[in-house]
Amino acid sequence: GLAGLRLGLIIGRSEWLNELDKIRLPYNINMLTQASALFALENYDMLLAQTEQLRIDRLLLSQNLSTMPGLQVYPSEANFVLVRTPKGMARNWFEELKQKGILIKCLDGGHDLLADCLRITVGTTDQNNKLVSAINEISISGSVQ
Numbered sequence: 001g002l003a004g005l006r007l008g009l010i011i012g013r014s015e016w017l018n019e020l021d022k023i024r025l026p027y028n029i030n031m032l033t034q035a036s037a038l039f040a041l042e043n044y045d046m047l048l049a050q051t052e053q054l055r056i057d058r059l060l061l062s063q064n065l066s067t068m069p070g071l072q073v074y075p076s077e078a079n080f081v082l083v084r085t086p087k088g089m090a091r092n093w094f095e096e097l098k099q100k101g102i103l104i105k106c107l108d109g110g111h112d113l114l115a116d117c118l119r120i121t122v123g124t125t126d127q128n129n130k131l132v133s134a135i136n137e138i139s140i141s142g143s144v145q
Contacts, residue, residue, distance in 0.1 A: 002040055002047075003079060005033045054079060054122055061120070061128045068135060080121045082107075090116045093138060100134045 007029065010020065040047050062081055066073045070086035085093055090108035097104055105119040120131065 002036065005036055007033050007037050057125055057128055058122045060125070061122055061132070064128070064132045065120075065135070068139065071135075080119050083118050083120060085116050085118060087116055090118055093135065094118060096138050097131070097134055100137075102131055102134055104131075 010017065058076060058079070058081065062073050062076065065071055065081065065083055070089075072084040074082040074084075076082065084090075090106055094104060094106035094108075104121070107114040107117040107119055109115075122128065123131070
């Protein structure tokens with residue numbers, strides 16, 4: 001739930017870190033990010049529970065998507081699942097899901113290795129179920145070949 005903060009750290013050889021420090025902005029972590037990170041650290045148990053729930057939801061989402069004909073689901077340890085649609089269908093699925101109020105990321109056209117791919121962020125159990133149902137509807141409506 002904190003990925004949007006873009007909070008991280010870098011560890012490396014001092015020679016490299018000294019060079020990177022030359023291009024670093026003087027205030028590279030804003031107050032909102034600092035306050036959010038502090039809140040997360042103070043509520044570490046809640047963060048662990050959310051992380052475990054994300055793992056469960058990611059597994060269920062991947063399993064549900066894997067049952068769909070023509071859909072290839074790649075293993076993931078992230079907060080998203082990468083799927084390859086049947087040839088030429090990624091943009092259609094993206095647009096039809098968007099019309100249903102479901103926003104995902106279409107990676108098709110970004111790189112040859114991502115042809116026909118969609119990136120699906122793991123949501124709540126309810127959101128994931130709605131996504132799977134919507135993809136089934138698209139399939140039934142004849143959009144999937």
